[in-house]
Amino acid sequence: DAGVTQSPTHLIKTRGQQVTLRCSPISGHKSVSWYQQVLGQGPQFIFQYYEKEERGRGNFPDRFSARQFPNYSSELNVNALLLGDSALYLCASSVGQGSSYEQYFGPGTRLTVT
């Protein structure tokens, strides 16, 4: 079975632009979470979606938004990009939304803002 997939792999954007990152969860997984990993840091939680509804949100500005589609894939949107948004964006999927469910991570999208 395919794991979590993310696209694109790498992305270069200019300050002020908007970006959309995509994630396809493992088949059968209904929960998708997004994380931002700045160089030299651990992943920081951005959003969790379960059954197409936002279930949790981390301490990120409103420039960050996401959605989950009927097929459980997800998109993360970031508007008005700042240099500080440069990071590896990780998507993780799990069967359910409870704390005991194992999260499976995708390879990430490397976003560079210049």
Add this chain to the structure above:
Amino acid sequence: AQSVTQLDSQVPVFEEAPVELRCNYSSSVSVYLFWYVQYPNQGLQLLLKYLSGSTLVKSINGFEAEFNKSQTSFHLRKPSVHISDTAEYFCAVSAPSGGYQKVTFGIGTKLQVIP
């Protein structure tokens, strides 16, 4: 609120020597604990997890971690490391928060295995 502290940012160790990567956590509720490994330019892979039951958990590649509730620790150990273990290791806690699964990661420990 929950937090994770990884006390060592980098740990150099000679091949075939033992290693311990330290992790302490803070939480006002019961948590689940995880160790993830990240190889260069890759995503995170689950190494092992503690949900309940035996406080000593083991991975298939020789790593083990012990949950110590009184010391709020979940240190990762391996009796003999290999070159292929060179990677970054993240400790994480997961707990219910407002109806969703909140996962908090530490800043990571880079394990460098020296030939």
